[in-house]
Amino acid sequence: MRRLWIGLSILTLAVWLPAAALAQGGSRGTSKITVKSAAVSVEYGRPALKGRSVTEMLAKLKPGQVWRLGSNQSTTFTTAIDLKFGDVTIPKGEYSLWARREADNSWKLVFNKQHGQWGTQHDAAQDLAAVPLKESKAGKPAEMVTINLQQQGDGGAIAIQWGDMELTTDFAAS
Numbered sequence: 001m002r003r004l005w006i007g008l009s010i011l012t013l014a015v016w017l018p019a020a021a022l023a024q025g026g027s028r029g030t031s032k033i034t035v036k037s038a039a040v041s042v043e044y045g046r047p048a049l050k051g052r053s054v055t056e057m058l059a060k061l062k063p064g065q066v067w068r069l070g071s072n073q074s075t076t077f078t079t080a081i082d083l084k085f086g087d088v089t090i091p092k093g094e095y096s097l098w099a100r101r102e103a104d105n106s107w108k109l110v111f112n113k114q115h116g117q118w119g120t121q122h123d124a125a126q127d128l129a130a131v132p133l134k135e136s137k138a139g140k141p142a143e144m145v146t147i148n149l150q151q152q153g154d155g156g157a158i159a160i161q162w163g164d165m166e167l168t169t170d171f172a173a174s
């Protein structure tokens with residue numbers, strides 16, 4: 001009986017896990033670095049352009065609206081150390097990340113205290129802080145959303161790329 005139970009459990013997992021991944025509708029990406037012996041990571045959905053332009057995909061965002069920086073479940077940023085983004089301190093913890101289109105067409109990276117929610121469920125009342133993002137043209141276009149954390153001195157940088165758009169911001173250990 002025990003062998004049957006174990007066999008059925010393994011079979012259930014073998015069927016359920018791939019189905020759960022397909023239900024998310026796409027791949028997930030991760031990026032991790034270490035800042036002063038503390039882990040910093042981001043986990044996100046990776047939608048593809050599929051022949052569309054990033055301008056077309058983000059054109060519907062009006063000033064003040066947010067982009068979920070990926071697809072499906074919200075993008076999750078985790079830090080085991082307080083980080084300083086310019087004048088803004090982000091305490092160690094776990095957050096969802098969003099990009100907000102500003103009235104002047106610039107972007108801000110929004111840290112939201114909720115995380116794990118579906119990517120369309122942004123609650124602005126839970127926003128902790130927003131930091132400026134620098135927009136530039138990517139050297140090599142990315143078909144799928146790509147978020148990279150890069151080590152820089154006592155901190156790092158976040159680079160978000162989709163199509164020919166790249167959004168970046170730097171941070172340091174606080």
